[in-house]
Amino acid sequence: MSDTAFEDDLYRKGSARADTDPEFVAELRQAISDLDADLIRQLLAPLHAADIADVLEQLSAGQQGILAELTPDIFSGDVLAEMDPGTREVVMDYLHPSHLAAAIAELDSDDATEVVEELNAVRRAAVLAEISDINREAVESSLAFDDETAGRLMQREFVAAPDFWTIGHAIDHMRESADDLPDKFHDLFVVDTGFRPVGEIPVCRLLSAQRDVHLTDIMEPPRILVKPETDQEEVAYLFQKYHLVSAPVVDSAGRLTGMLTVEDMVDVIQDENKEDMLALAGVNEADLADTVLRSVRSRAPWLLVNLFTAILASGVIALFEGALERIVALAVLMPIVASMGGNAGTQSLAVAVRAIAERDLTAANSMRVIWRELATGTINGVIFAALISTVTLLWFQDWEIAAVIGIAMIVNLSLAGLSGILIPLGLVRAGADPAVASSVFVTTVTDVVGFLAFLGLATIVLL
Amino acid sequence: MSDTAFEDDLYRKGSARADTDPEFVAELRQAISDLDADLIRQLLAPLHAADIADVLEQLSAGQQGILAELTPDIFSGDVLAEMDPGTREVVMDYLHPSHLAAAIAELDSDDATEVVEELNAVRRAAVLAEISDINREAVESSLAFDDETAGRLMQREFVAAPDFWTIGHAIDHMRESADDLPDKFHDLFVVDTGFRPVGEIPVCRLLSAQRDVHLTDIMEPPRILVKPETDQEEVAYLFQKYHLVSAPVVDSAGRLTGMLTVEDMVDVIQDENKEDMLALAGVNEADLADTVLRSVRSRAPWLLVNLFTAILASGVIALFEGALERIVALAVLMPIVASMGGNAGTQSLAVAVRAIAERDLTAANSMRVIWRELATGTINGVIFAALISTVTLLWFQDWEIAAVIGIAMIVNLSLAGLSGILIPLGLVRAGADPAVASSVFVTTVTDVVGFLAFLGLATIVLL
Structure with missing residues (x-):
């Protein structure tokens, strides 16, 4: 039933979808405040897990808590x-450790670790105590790796075959051990006697090849x-570049220890893009479920930095009191030059940060791009100098x-183009993230200049 | 050999990689100016196609042209x-239509269409005339769909089986027709007698199931x-949400006509993210290979809009000449209030645009988020009012x-928070892209206010 609903979605675009349908969410809210567990189950059970999660995210924390107590299932x-x-x-605060342990046991090790x-x-220990040794070990060793690394993301479940097997061997083995296989896998890894990966075979290739072919012949x-x-x-970049669907993770001895899949990398790509975009806008992190206090905390630091740079710019103005x-027109016109510079600098900056993220801006072509940004800034400077001089x-x-305003415009837009590329490149050279802080530096330059x-x-x- | 090189890459991080190694690129440049075809081949042949493409993108257009004439292979x-x-x-300007036709014939239909x-x-007709009828038809019908639609992205090569087959039937069929299968596929589509998809089976599931099981039992x-x-x-969003690796495309009668794969969707996700980020910064589109003229053309329009809004803000200042x-301190301090408002507005805006792109901001929760942004803006306003008042x-x-500056700060940061969310939501309601133009609107509000x-x-x- 749920599947038919989703089919229809793509046909009737713009029609209600569970996770974005205010009426559906309103009905669920009513069911929660009525403590009507049966109706809640009836509403949510037909949905895909991803849709249930999306709907839950629309509820207040209080409603989420009631739901977890009332219908933990x-x-x-x-x-x-x-x-x-x-x-x-x-939600997890309201669920019993034994419920959580059972829920986690269903998952592949990467998802289990995330949960x-x-x-x-304290609660982590209570939950881990209730899951099997193998699962616990997998989760614990994943947690030993830093956040945002391959070790944290990889799943321990993968399919490997020794390099002396034929396709027939591999297929028979998979049929026999079907219960131990990961939920989904896209490649068979071929390993040598030291369990080091020496080849990979897309599963579709296994299907189309003859049974007596050796794995080494088609890997x-x-x-x-x-x-x-x-x-x-870094891993997500390589997945994208080489169109990978899975990749082996190896330990320091080169032994196969885990697998990364494209499904996880899609999430990584989205997260990294989100990080860059928010960083450019001066937000540390953001989640729609954030409270006001959290939002203030994630935004105030960059506003504070901006306050300092704005005061610095005011100090520059004060030099010319x-x-x-004597000429009040200067006060009227001066924000125009600063504002245009800020915009032009932000344009260069966004192009540069994006190119760095996509590994397109490298040592081999940076000189050419720097020149282009300077030239683009200068030409735009000339164009807008002509316009603003006429208006003035x-x-x-x-x-x-x-x-005066025309010349200032040319100077500021040239420097805006230059700082929009040099500042992120400098941050990269200093080993910093080019998206973080570069906006503030660029607008400081354009305001002051x-x-x-x-x-x-x-x-x-004039004087 | 190339593969070992890439292995080493992830081990010796920071070491030279062909596509970003200035020495490698310099050597290639030298070989091109020496017209040394053998050396060029020796340098490029061991590389993966994606790496060759990345290296070529580092060259000037002139060098790219020489390369295409000298070593079309x-x-x-x-x-x-x-x-x-x-x-x-x-590059394609320099390649012979028959070379292009042969190159295109190697590709799946989606990649062929892209090329x-x-x-x-004129050249398109010349190239299409030289490829087989089937390939030509596939490319031509893809081109009939709009850019950035599923029809343009889908490949015509997929694997389907009738719903009365067993797994054994399906596997035997794939072995027999191995040559006609797509390069890679992740799901087998099960179709009814009308060729309408009724199910899908991940290929890994086919491998682990018994031969006599019916497709309908495991699909x-x-x-x-x-x-x-x-x-x-829209499609990329659904791939991400449901962790899909491929999806069937159907025609208006519901018949299976093509397949989309996650590898293509990864590129779409990157492209859409890039579009949003550049749009927020006021850049229409950007490519590192763009000439100065193209860069000017893609950035000048938004600078022009910004000029109008900056003049508008100046008009507001002029009201208070x-x-x-009488009080020159006002001229010194006034940019601080505008600048802080601009920053706070950009923060709200980035969070909102991101949440809209991820379908997290919906009619069901927009009121809550609007309140949160207003509250966040007001609290930050109070914090920074206290600071700037002390400094003043x-x-x-x-x-x-x-x-006066404290009160103005509170007013402007509250309104900045509000306009940062209301403007993108308004653009969505008006059917426009919330990333485009919203920056300009928000900073206009924060400057004027x-x-x-x-x-x-x-x-x-004071007066």
Whole structure:
């Protein structure tokens, strides 16, 4: 039934979908405040785990808690794994450790780890005590790796075959051990006697080849071998570049210890993109479920930095109090130069940060791109200098002010283009994330240069 | 050999990789200017198609052209498919139609379409005339769909089996027709007698099941059925949400006509993220290979809009010329209020645009999020009002100006939070892309309100 509903979705675009349908959510809210467990189950049971998670995220923390107490059976391992971390944290507080242990046991080790890591130490111990030794060990060793590394993301369940087997051997073995196989896998890893991966075969290739063919005859050497310490962003980049669907993770001795899949990498790509975009806008992290207090905490630090740079820019303006007192038009016009510089700098910056993230901006082509940004800034400077000088002339009937603002515009837009590329490149060279902090640096440059060029020139020319 | 090189990469992080190694690129550049075809082949042949494409993108258009004339054999179908559109356009101008036809014939129909669409009408006709009828038909019917739709992205090669077959039937059939199978596939689609998809089976499940099991016994109903007209962003969202690796595309009669794979969706996700991030920064599109002229053209339009809004803000300032003439401190301080508002607004905006892209911000929870943004803005307003008032008091020794700037800060940061969420939501409701133009609207609001609140209050209180 649920499947038919989703089919229809893509046909009747714009029609109600469970997770975004206010009426559905309202009905569920009513059922929760009526404590009507049967109706809740009736509403949620037909949905896919991902949809249940999405609907739950629309509820308040109080409603989520009631739901967890009233109908814990809704919170299967899959549903827990699909929820965003904030919601999961709330819900898991209300679920019994034995329920959580059973839910986690359903999951592959990577998803199990993701769920367990949200628990505080006491509850984590209680839950882990109730799951099997093998599962516990897998989760514990994943948790030993840093967040955002391949080791944390990998699953321990994979399919490997020795390099002397034929396809027939491999298929017979899989049929016999069907219960131990991971839920889904896309490649068979071929290993040598030291359990080191020497090849991989897409499962579709296994199906189309003859039974008596040796695995070594159709395998390809692994495109990448991932170390558990490797940063997830690096791995996601390689998955994208080489169109991988899975990749082996090996320990320091080169032995196969886990597998990464494209499904996980899709989430990593989204997360890393989100991080970059928020970082550029000066937000540390953001979750729609965040409270006001959390939002304030994630945004105030960059506003504080901006306050300092804004005061710095004001200090520059204060240097020219004499000019401003005599010619009030300068005060009226000065924000234009700074604002245009800020925008042009942000444009260069976004292009550069994006190119760095996609590994397109490298040492081999950075000089060419730096020149292009400078040239683009200068040409735009000339264009907008002509426009603003004309406007100024018409407005204030003063060709000297018009000339001054035009020259300041060219200077500021050239420097905006240059700082928009040099600042992120400098951050990379310093080993920092180019998306974080670069906006603030760029707008500081464009504000300071904008005010300095305009008011400084005005002082020289007009006074 | 190339594979060992890539293995080493992930072990010796930071070591040279062909596509980002300036020395390698320099050596290739030298070989190109020496017209040394053998050395060029020796350098490039061991590389993966994706790496060759990345290296080529580091060269100037002139060098790319020489390479295409000198060693056309380097430009296999895979290499062409991996290149970015700008580079591909340059290179293909130098390749003979018969070479292009042979290269395209190697590719699955989705990649072939991507390559062909870069050709102008005359050359496209010349190339299509040289490829087989089946391939031509596939490419032509893909091109008939709009850019950025499922129809354009889908491949015509997929594997389907009738719903009365057993697993044994399906496997035997695949072995017999191994040559006609797509390069890679992750799901077997089960179709009814009308060729409508009724189920799908991950290929790993086929391997582990017994031969005499019926397909209908282990298939799952298709999670989604995609129409060719569906926007690629919508499809990518569903792939991510349901962790899909492939999905069937059906025509208006519900018949299976193509397949989308997760490898393509990874690229779509990256592209859509890039679009959003650049749009927020006011860049229409960007490619590292863009010329200065193209960069100017993609950035000038939003700078022009910004010029108008900056002049509007100046117009607001001009209303208070009298106050500015008498109290020059106002001119010094006024950019602080506007700048803080701009930053706070951009923060709200980035969070909102991101949440809309991830379908987390919906009609069911938008009221809660609007309140949160208003509250966050107001609380930050109070915090930074206290700070800036203190700074102003110390600087100008004037408690009235200190009070005025504090109140203006609270007003502007509250409104910044509100406009950061209401403007993108309004754009969505109007059917527009919330990332495009919203930055400009938000900073216009924060500039105008910032200057108006500060200078207006100052006029009332101080004069």
